[in-house]
Amino acid sequence: MHYPNGKKNNGMKQVSAANRSMKFSNRGMTLEKDINTTNTFYWDTNKAVIHKKPTPVQVVNVHYPKRSAAVITEGYFKQPSTTDYNGIYRGRHIDFEAKETRNKTRFPLANIHYHQISHMKSITAHGGICFLIIRFSAHNETYYLPAESFFPYWDEQFNEGKKSIRYEAIKEKGYKIPFHFQARVNYLTIIDQLYF
Amino acid sequence: MHYPNGKKNNGMKQVSAANRSMKFSNRGMTLEKDINTTNTFYWDTNKAVIHKKPTPVQVVNVHYPKRSAAVITEGYFKQPSTTDYNGIYRGRHIDFEAKETRNKTRFPLANIHYHQISHMKSITAHGGICFLIIRFSAHNETYYLPAESFFPYWDEQFNEGKKSIRYEAIKEKGYKIPFHFQARVNYLTIIDQLYF
Numbered sequence: 001m002h003y004p005n006g007k008k009n010n011g012m013k014q015v016s017a018a019n020r021s022m023k024f025s026n027r028g029m030t031l032e033k034d035i036n037t038t039n040t041f042y043w044d045t046n047k048a049v050i051h052k053k054p055t056p057v058q059v060v061n062v063h064y065p066k067r068s069a070a071v072i073t074e075g076y077f078k079q080p081s082t083t084d085y086n087g088i089y090r091g092r093h094i095d096f097e098a099k100e101t102r103n104k105t106r107f108p109l110a111n112i113h114y115h116q117i118s119h120m121k122s123i124t125a126h127g128g129i130c131f132l133i134i135r136f137s138a139h140n141e142t143y144y145l146p147a148e149s150f151f152p153y154w155d156e157q158f159n160e161g162k163k164s165i166r167y168e169a170i171k172e173k174g175y176k177i178p179f180h181f182q183a184r185v186n187y188l189t190i191i192d193q194l195y196f
Numbered sequence: 197m198h199y200p201n202g203k204k205n206n207g208m209k210q211v212s213a214a215n216r217s218m219k220f221s222n223r224g225m226t227l228e229k230d231i232n233t234t235n236t237f238y239w240d241t242n243k244a245v246i247h248k249k250p251t252p253v254q255v256v257n258v259h260y261p262k263r264s265a266a267v268i269t270e271g272y273f274k275q276p277s278t279t280d281y282n283g284i285y286r287g288r289h290i291d292f293e294a295k296e297t298r299n300k301t302r303f304p305l306a307n308i309h310y311h312q313i314s315h316m317k318s319i320t321a322h323g324g325i326c327f328l329i330i331r332f333s334a335h336n337e338t339y340y341l342p343a344e345s346f347f348p349y350w351d352e353q354f355n356e357g358k359k360s361i362r363y364e365a366i367k368e369k370g371y372k373i374p375f376h377f378q379a380r381v382n383y384l385t386i387i388d389q390l391y392f
Contacts, residue, residue: 049318051278054252057268072253072271082247086282091323093289122245127287 031100031135031142034184035085041182042089048188050087050094056080081115083123083130089188090196093128095120096187100135106164107134109157117154120147129191133177134170143174144190227296227331227338230380231281237378238285244384246283246290252276277311279319279326285384286392289324291316292383296331302360303330305353313350316343325387329373330366339370340386 032052042048061074083097097116101107123130130147153165175193180186228248238244257270279293293312297303319326326343349361371389376382 043318046318046321049315049322049324054250054274055255056250057253057255057271059251059253059271069272072268072273075253075255075268075271076265077268078250088289088291088319088322088324091289093284093287095284119245122239122242123284125242126245126284128245128284 030137031098031133031185035098035133038180038183038185038187039085039087042188048087048089048094050085050089052085053080053082079113079115081113082119083116089129089191092195093123093126094191095123095128095130096133098133098135100137102137103164103167104136104138105167107136107167107170108164109154110163112154117151121151124148129195131187133185133187134174136167136170139167142177142179142185143170144177144187145170145174146194149173226333227294227329227381231294231329234376234379234381234383235281235283238384244283244285244290246281246285248281249276249278275309275311277309278315279312285325285387288387288391289319289322290387291319291324291326292329294329294331296333298333299360299363300332300334301363303332303363303366304360305350306359308350313347317347320344325391327383329381329383330370332363332366335363338373338375338381339366340373340383341366341370342390345369 036052039048039050039052042050056078057072058076058078059072059074060076061072063071063073065071083095085098086093086095088094097112097120099107099111120130124147132145132147132150133142134145135142150165153162153169157163175190178186178189232248235244235246235248238246252274253268254272254274255268255270256272257268259267259269261267279291281294282289282291284290293308293316295303295307316326320343328341328343328346329338330341331338346361349358349365353359371386374382374385
């Protein structure tokens with residue numbers, strides 16, 4: 001990305017104290033782009049086959065103009081019932097969700113849905129490799145958090161009303177994902193360490 | 197489904213000779229519904245976690261009305277680059293495409309895209325269980341065709357210009373999927389036979 005002043009924007013300047021929560025508009029897209037680039041690199045080098053699932057859209061109205069493609073004229077975004085990414089690596093089923101936050105000290109649990117957790121628990125129970133990729137953009141750090149380490153925090157929020165996970169806890173329970181020029185979020189290296 | 201005359205429509209009456217090819221409008225939906233019912237049953241009974249991927253939509257314009265959900269006012273259907281279904285069963289990665297034809301004697305290769313085949317070849321190479329579910333609605337028969345058995349036919353169409361597979365060949369190379377009241381396309385029984 002290019003910025004007008006030639007410097008990299010660390011993404012913190014526009015964030016007010018009241019606004020230090022998940023930003024999905026631009027921030028989310030940066031991590032998503034990095035993961036897509038990584039997955040393309042994994043595909044090109046025949047390391048793994050991992051894709052982002054399309055965003056689910058409920059199509060209500062479609063217009064069929066003559067001689068051209070059908071146009072969706074009314075549609076709505078639906079809440080995803082699974083994670084965003086899945087595929088296969090070294091014969092194992094891979095399944096993960098990716099989230100980015102500008103918050104310096106906590107990862108908010110908002111925007112992860114109940115259905116996604118049920119899905120992740122099932123994937124884990126059936127022998128899949130399931131995890132979250134969490135980026136703290138303020139620290140420019142991206143973590144691999146195994147689903148098994150994440151579930152207790154998720155369950156705790158209902159018992160104890162804690163609606164976020166401390167940055168320090170993710171640092172402790174998670175694994176920092178190394179940056180690689182072509183695999184910008186090189187998460188397979190963590191899977192290699194943990195499973196192979 | 198209920199029909200006005202109380203009888204099950206076998207789907208053949210409206211098909212003219214010139215029209216005996218793939219029908220994706222209603223026909224495709226019937227198989228899709230049966231597979232979705234099956235997958236829900238597998239999920240409910242904790243047998244497997246298999247989902248249909250959302251249809252990819254390229255969103256061009258979104259309207260954000262006050263106090264209500266965002267409306268997509270211009271969008272286009274994109275060609276899928278992967279198969280429609282994937283997930284996990286007994287620890288193995290599952291990946292398949294489902295197609296229905298009214299044709300009595302041949303399964304046309306149209307509507308399966310080059311990118312989908314590349315994807316299926318990669319999934320197979322990485323150790324996934326990859327296959328097609330093919331329904332001949334005229335015969336009321338649904339087949340499981342392993343991807344490895346399908347690839348030669350796909351490759352042949354470029355060499356020899358054969359743009360379809362004979363019904364008899366699918367009967368021979370494929371496995372008839374049994375009907376089950378709740379798992380209407382009970383394909384896991386075939387996977388059990390072939391892989392476990």
